[in-house]
Amino acid sequence: MSRQKENLKVIGLTGGIGTGKSTAAEYFIKRGFAHIDADAISRGLTADGSDMLPVLDGYFGPDGQYGDGSTQILDSRGNLKRKTLASLVFSDEERRMKLDEIMFARIITEIDDRIEAYRNAGGGIKGILLDAPLLFEAGLDDRCDMVIVLVADLEMRIARVCIRDDATPDEVRARIKNQMSDNEKIKKADAVIDNSEGLSDLYENLDAFFEEYMQ
Numbered sequence: 001m002s003r004q005k006e007n008l009k010v011i012g013l014t015g016g017i018g019t020g021k022s023t024a025a026e027y028f029i030k031r032g033f034a035h036i037d038a039d040a041i042s043r044g045l046t047a048d049g050s051d052m053l054p055v056l057d058g059y060f061g062p063d064g065q066y067g068d069g070s071t072q073i074l075d076s077r078g079n080l081k082r083k084t085l086a087s088l089v090f091s092d093e094e095r096r097m098k099l100d101e102i103m104f105a106r107i108i109t110e111i112d113d114r115i116e117a118y119r120n121a122g123g124g125i126k127g128i129l130l131d132a133p134l135l136f137e138a139g140l141d142d143r144c145d146m147v148i149v150l151v152a153d154l155e156m157r158i159a160r161v162c163i164r165d166d167a168t169p170d171e172v173r174a175r176i177k178n179q180m181s182d183n184e185k186i187k188k189a190d191a192v193i194d195n196s197e198g199l200s201d202l203y204e205n206l207d208a209f210f211e212e213y214m215q
Contacts, residue, residue, distance in 0.1 A: 008119050009127045009214075010143055014135035015150030016179050017172070018157030018164075020195040020202060021131060024150060027206050028129040034118045038132035038140070041110050042103060048079040052106065056080065059098060060088060066095045090178060104138045115143060127214070136188055137180060146190035146213060151182050153196040 011033070015021050029035050045052045057074050059066050067073075073085045089095045111130065118128050132140050141147050154176075161172045186192050191213070193205045 008125070009145040010115060011127055011129050012135050012141055012144035012147035013129055013131045013150070014133060014147065014185060015152075015195075016157065016182060016185075017133070017175055018160040019150040019152045020160075021133065021150055023199070024148075024193070024195070024202065024206060025129060025131045027203060031210065032124070032126035033129045034125045034127070036111055036114050036118075036128060036130050038107055038111065038130070038134070038138075041107050045103065045106055045110075046080050046082070048077075053078060053080055055102065056085070056099075059102065060085060060095065066098055096178075100134070100137065104134075108138060108140065111140065111143065133179075136185060141188060147188065148191045148193055148209065149182070149185045149189040150193050150195050151186070152194065156196055 011028070013021055013024060013028070025035055025037070044050070046056070053074060058064050060073050061067050062070050062072060068088065071084060071088055073081055073088065075081055085099075089099050111132075115128060115130075118125065130140060130144060132138065135141055135144075135147065157176070158169050158172045161167055161175075162169060165172075191209055193202070193209065195202045195205075
């Protein structure tokens, strides 16, 4: 095993919606990290024409075990109606857990492949950032040498997501309620970074993390 492969750390980055994970990830990339984005992988798996779409339809379509008998989750071209699936799944815990089970298995396989590829490639990268909102829920923390949890003031998070997603405050609060709590994440984390005070403060906190953990 090469020295590059031995020393290349995987840093997990997670946090609730609106805590600024994308901004933090961009900073890691500037510092020389390879970036694995679990959300992007998930979107790719459910993109138009993906072989995952018939699988999801088999479970959550009108004739599926987890369907409601009438709701079509695919459009006339066989592509996913994302908001329809979300409405169906997130109103029912059993459906949500099944969707997570199906998606996590494929996402984890892809992430493992990418970690291995980065470790074998060399090329002078400083480390691998595994950016995953559901890092703990998917068991991806097992792939990480350490995990950072981003936190932020609740009302600030709500305001950020309302602007970003054109959502109402109540819609954002409902989404936050469905996520693992900050307290649960903090208990599992190696480092906690507060992103309530703006970019300069976030970058200063990230620099402190690099100084402590990445030497």
